[in-house]
Amino acid sequence: MEPHAARVLVADDEDDIRGLVCLAVRRAGGTVVAEAADGPTALDAARSTVPDLAVLDVSMPGATGLEVCTTLRAEAATAGVRVLLLSAGASEEDVARGLASGADSYLAKPFAVAGLVARIRELTTGGTA
Amino acid sequence: MTTVEETPAALGEVDLLRAEVARLTAERDALRADMDRRDGELETAGRMLAARAQTMTSVIDAxxxxxxxxxxxxxxxxxxxxxxxxxxxxxxxxxxxxxxxxxxxxxxxxxxxxxxxxxxxxxxxxxxxxxxxxxxxxxxxxxxxxxxxxxxxxxxxxxxxxxxxxxxxMTEVRASERLKDQFVSLISHELRTPLSSILGYLELVLDDPDQPLTEEQRSYLGTVERNAQRLLRLVGDLLFTAQVEAGRFTLQPEDVDLAAVLRAAEENARVAAAAGDVRLDLDLPAADVVVAGDPVRLGQACDNLVSNAVKFTPAGGRVTLSLRAGWQAADGAFTEQPCPGGAPVARISVSDTGYGIPAAELDQLFTRFFRASTAKRNAVKGVGLGLSITKAITTAHGGSLDVVSAEGRGTTFTLTLPIPR
The missing domain is CATH 3.30.450.20 (PAS domain)
Incomplete structure (x- = not known):
């Protein structure tokens, strides 16, 4: 067991999807430490409270999930944050671009909630779940 | 001045010289006539050439x-x-x-x-x-x-x-192609987002152990889910068609066991076949048949063929999925034994005893949004993307897709894929 519930940042500009992701985080045993509806807010939130995992939508206003991910990786304080990208684009190109930005994992929308829970659990327990 | 002695010998020489002069004069005249003729010919040729050049120039100028x-x-x-x-x-x-x-x-x-x-x-x-x-x-x-x-x-x-x-x-043409591409991507993104919410929250309701649903509720929500999935497939098909059109469809080939692909296709079609009282038979060879390809796309191609066959077959009919490894001769003929000059191929065929397709419509079958008259007549649902997608997937794998059909008797689609040597 982890010593503390994993701290997760959830960023998606769609309220309904964000609600679904937050629920999946809780089902995976994590805590949502911040929610964001755009890229810059997500970055600010990650800088002020460094999470264990950031679940980022790819197409967000202000900065895309890919840009947020690249910035997180570039800054020392957040370089170690694990990143799960969610995207409505599911082509191989999209996945390759996502992973090239430094993301640990990529999930295409629409996702099964059970699948998202499993993925979050994997990423917050270092793959030992 | 020297005088020529009028001896008989000298007289003979003069005659000879005179004759020579006459011959040369005649020759000169003949040459002159020939030159005049050639001049005329040259002038004609020159005029023809100029006219031809003028024609070429006027065509190019037009x-x-x-x-x-x-x-x-x-x-x-x-x-x-x-x-x-x-x-x-x-x-x-x-x-x-x-x-x-x-x-x-x-x-x-x-x-x-x-x-x-x-x-x-x-x-x-x-x-x-x-x-x-x-x-x-x-x-x-x-x-x-x-x-x-x-x-x-x-x-x-x-x-x-x-x-x-x-x-x-092509500036305007390419710009409008790009616009269409962007439009399809945008639409498919915009449609996928609400579908994600619908499907996600449905899953929560359907799978909530604390608040179990009644059978009736479960059945209604099952209908909602099935239709949301259908919409999602349609969006995926549209996006895929646009990618193929834009030439942006590429394969990441890996080893694919075609028997597994066919087994999955049979399983996916089982519910619809049972509902329509259509018998579904699977005829697989004992040995594995492995090709290089994209398993998801090949699965999609087989699913399309099988679900079409089921949809186009009335109750009491039969759909047979079969797989064979063999050789394709240069003329396209298929044999299960190696043939000289033949190439190893895998052959998937999906046969039905359904409505069939009129011969006059076979040519258009793989065209986007085309629907056979037998589809419309028998109220078979669909938008006409499945076969064009199947064809695109087949082509991208270096294979071929053929159809034989008799109206009222049934249809057989044959998908032939190269087997790497």
């Missing part, structure tokens, strides 16, 4: 919507038609013998292909002809996307003398 540019071997412009004047904004007099064809190309684009004239003519030199998009830069600095056909030009003795560049301005 082309105002395509640029026709001819160069010598060094790329110096020698021919510049009104279409080139219109497209590139410079009159013939300012270009011919004074400018290079490469002056009108985007330098970066040429550099990316190795630079200079060579970049432009490399493929035409190797293959005799090359057609592709290049960016022309007009006199005013504007960039135009032009589909350029490059061919070598030879002189009257058949020697390679230069190059022809025939261009069609």
């Amino acid at each position: 082309v105002t919507e395509q640029s026709i540019i001819g160069t010598d071997l060094d790329g110096v412009v020698r021919v510049w038609n009104p279409g080139a004047e219109k497209l590139l904004g410079l009159p013939r007099a300012e270009v011919v013998r004074r400018r290079l064809i490469t002056d009108f190309h985007l330098a970066e684009e040429l550099a990316a292909e190795g630079g200079g004239l060579h970049a432009l003519v490399r493929l035409a030199q190797a293959e005799g002809r090359d057609v592709r998009d290049w960016t022309y830069v007009t006199a005013g600095g504007e960039e135009r996307t032009v589909s350029v056909a490059v061919t070598p030009r030879s002189d009257d003795s058949g020697e390679h003398a230069g190059w022809n560049f025939v261009g069609t301005d």
Whole structure:
């Protein structure tokens, strides 16, 4: 067991999807430490409270999930944050671009909630779940 | 002055000389006549040539919507038609013998292909002809996307003398293609987002152990889910079709066990087949049949064929999925034994005892949004994307998709894929 519930940042500009992701985080045993509806807010939130995992939508206003991910990786304080990208684009190109930005994992929308829970659990327990 | 002695011998010599002079005179006259005749012929030929050149020039000058540019071997412009004047904004007099064809190309684009004239003519030199998009830069600095056909030009003795560049301005066409592509991507994204919410929250309701649903509620929500999934497939099909159209569909091949693909297709169609009282048979070989391909796309192709077969077969009918490894001869004939000159192939066939497709419609079967009259007549649901997608997937795998059908008796689709040696 982890010593503390994993701290997760959830960023998606769609309220309904964000609600679904937050629920999946809780089902995976994590805590949502911040929610964001755009890229810059997500970055600010990650800088002020460094999470264990950031679940980022790819197409967000202000900065895309890919840009947020690249910035997180570039800054020392957040370089170690694990990143799960969610995207409505599911082509191989999209996945390759996502992973090239430094993301640990990529999930295409629409996702099964059970699948998202499993993925979050994997990423917050270092793959030992 | 010397006198000729009038001896009999000298007299004979004079006659001989006179005869020689007469012969030479006659010869000269004949030559002169011949020359006059040839002069006339030359003049006629010259007039014909001038007329022919005039015809060629007037034809080239009449082309105002395509640029026709001819160069010598060094790329110096020698021919510049009104279409080139219109497209590139410079009159013939300012270009011919004074400018290079490469002056009108985007330098970066040429550099990316190795630079200079060579970049432009490399493929035409190797293959005799090359057609592709290049960016022309007009006199005013504007960039135009032009589909350029490059061919070598030879002189009257058949020697390679230069190059022809025939261009069609595609700027607007390409822009509208890009717009369509962006539109389809945008729409599919915009449709997928609400579908994600619908499916996600449905899953929460359907799988909540604390608040179990009644059978009736479960059945209603199951209908909602099935239709949301259907919408999602449609969006995926539209997006995929757009990618194929834009030439952006690429494969990441891996080893695919076709028996597994067919077993999955059979399983996916089982519910619909049972509902329609259609028998579903699977005929697989004992040995594995492995091809190089994309398992998801091949699965999609087989699913399309099987679900079509089930949809187009009335109650009491039969659909048979079969798989064989064998050899395809040069004439396309399939044998299960190796044949000389044959290539190893895998052959998937999906046969039904359904409505069939009228012979006159078979040609259009793989066209997007085409629906057979038997589909409309029997109220078979669909939008007409499945077979065009299946065909695109097959082609991308280097395979072929064939159909044999008899109206009222049934249809067999055969998907042939190369097996790597």
